[in-house]
Amino acid sequence: MTTAGSWILGALLAAVTGGAAAAGTLERVAETGVIRAGTRADAVPFAFRRDDGGFQGFSVDLIEEIRKAVEAKLGRPVRTEIAAVTPADRIQRVAGGELDVVCEITTPTWDREAKVDFSIPFFRDGTRVLAFRDTLKTTPDVKDMTVAVAEGTTTAAILERALPGVATRAYPSMDAAFAALRAGEVQGVANIGIILLGLARKLEPDRSVVLLPRTEPLGNEAMACVLPQDDSAWRDFVDATIVGLTRGLGDYRGRYVEIYDRWFGRDGVLVYPLDRSTRDYLLQADIWAR
Incomplete structure (x- = not known):
């Protein structure tokens, strides 16, 4: 993560957690060292199965960036347990407390917002x-x-x-x-x-x-990660991680572009260039003053 991204994470967490007030997902991960994540098994190239049964794809890499950010914040090893979700069960599995985060191709809607929260967008198509x-x-x-x-x-x-x-x-x-x-x-x-x-x-x-x-x-449609409702510390942490990844995106550089090119670039699984309107849309999600 870039220095700017780390600064944003620290500022957001300091504002929302207040030491002993930190509760919910971040606190549980600090105790267990496990992030319970969900993604799709049939959404190439966002998330799909490897030959060995594991998961790969753009949104799987995004989950890994969240894991690394949590590990750096907590100062302890953190691993991710990833489960396959479907369009029919992904919202309920987060709302029911089974999963801490789902990143794939979910579009926020107000009906879904009544059950879960969403991160800022990480993709649009x-x-x-x-x-x-x-x-x-x-x-x-x-x-x-x-x-x-x-x-x-x-x-x-x-x-x-x-x-x-x-x-x-x-x-x-x-x-x-x-x-x-x-x-x-x-x-x-x-x-x-x-x-x-x-x-x-x-x-x-x-x-x-x-x-x-x-x-x-x-x-x-915008795509965002699905998060537990009423856990602002965890939501802000995920948002800050995504914002940190987009540092340099205006010039088509930085970590987001590296991940994007891995899956959608000239040598990726599917060539799908990042157009200017989508780039600008993602940059507008960074609303935090510094």
Whole structure:
């Protein structure tokens, strides 16, 4: 972590914890040395399984940065236990106290905010529909397609707002939704564009696909880590860690860019350049005066 990032962490923690007042997640981790984290197993390249069964991806690296920051703060070894979550269970597992943090592709909503808290955004992308190119010969328009979505996501609501009356079918995971597309049960599958391209790369690497609409996305979604409700010390700590990672982002340098390039750069799992509007959006999340 940069010197500036460490300074932010110290300032935030001093303001919110007040020594003996520190309670909740940070206090428990100080006692156990374990962060209980969750991420997805099917969201390439944000979070997916390695051949040995472990997890890898952009959001897995973000969890590791949080772990290192906690370890530095506490001055003791800290390890992370990572569990696989699904769109259907990720909110409840944090709200129920099973997990301390979930980082993957969760979008904050007010309904979810009633049960959990969220960090500042660490990513943003647009919602689109992926179809096999040959599908466009018979169903050229998204509004005429039956579109697969993952259960427990905001995708169906976004589609309905953008394309009133569009037919959707919910599946328990993105892998299952994509399998329905391959089987011909649906003509498209919806999510943020980067996830759709990752699935296509993993499951149908030799088949031509297209993201629709070709111009503007159906909606923009921010991604944030899910955190326990009413634990401001832990929320501020995670926020400060993310802010520290974005130091230098304005000039396309720093730790955030290093992690981004590992997964989305020229030699990454999926080439998806960081555009200026997303960069500026992430930088605007740093609202703290120094």
